[in-house]
Amino acid sequence: MSIAEKALELVVDGTVIGLGTGQAASEFVRRLGQHVREGLDVRGIATSRATEALAREVGVPLLGLGDVEEIDATFDGADAVDPRLDLIKGLGGALLREKIVAASSRTLIVLVGQEKLTDRLGRGYCRQLPVEVVPFGLPLVQRKLARLGLQAELRAQEGQPIPTDNGNYTIDVDLSDLDEDPGTLNGRIRAIPGVVETGFFLGMASRVLIGKDDGSVEVRHRP
Incomplete structure (x- = not known):
């Protein structure tokens, strides 16, 4: 099972969800579009122009931040994840909108490959x-x-x-x-x-889905 497929299990019918930017988030949006075509009722709020264009392409209905009081859950990627589930994001160039959408959400769910894990932010894959x-x-x-x-x-x-x-x-x-x-x-x-904002997303992620090399998906919750 891919991390996108695992993430889709967490999408609740009738909710508003944030749509992240980057490779993992884009795969999630593509699969989400298929579920929407099959009858899933969700509305999305995009974190970038690229994600907005992709959502429209695959048929995910979109809203603006001003249309809702709160986003139910946001699904996004990350460039680094430490043991406390603190993150570095922004290599894809959308960190400000990603942080605004995440801060507007009840839950931030992060999708990453295991290479993004680090014992300390600034070490490993993303420095x-x-x-x-x-x-x-x-x-x-x-x-x-x-x-x-x-x-x-x-x-x-x-x-x-x-x-x-x-x-x-x-x-x-x-x-x-x-x-x-x-x-x-x-x-x-x-x-x-x-300085407008940094790519440190500290204390924001509540759950991280980790795609392992063997094809499995590990789920970590904030301690």
């Missing part, structure tokens, strides 16, 4: 922290990060910054040599004027 930045504030943010002893690289293509769906830029902060607590580091970075 960078995406940070969304207002373009005007980019020079200040870069200087402040350097003064914090952090190496950061502007995400660009062909020499030009890659804009997010919100028109902002993304800076990838190298975490490979850092031992600072993620919560403390998150606060220090978010305190810099011009």
Whole structure:
């Protein structure tokens, strides 16, 4: 059983669900569309333009955040998951909308392969922290990060910054040599004027579905 199939077992008829961004989330949306065509009654709220386009393509009805008081559950991927189910997200470029949708949800359910597991955020598969930045504030943010002893690289293509769906830029902060607590580091970075949000999703995931190499799916709940 794939993690997308396992996740679909958790979808309740008649609910509103958040639709994540990335490979695992896209596979979930595709399979969800098949269930909708077979009669499942759900409404989705997309975390990116790419996911919105995919949902429309496969027939998942969409709502906006202003249409609901609360999202019943959000299904999304992650770039790193630690033993406390704290996450790093945002390598796909949608961290701000993903965090807004997750914060609007009763439950955040995360779908990952076992290679995304780490004993500490910043080690293993994902050693960078995406940070969304207002373009005007980019020079200040870069200087402040350097003064914090952090190496950061502007995400660009062909020499030009890659804009997010919100028109902002993304800076990838190298975490490979850092031992600072993620919560403390998150606060220090978010305190810099011009920083919109970071890819630390701390205390947000309630359940993680882990696709194992042998084809099985492990389910972990927040301690």
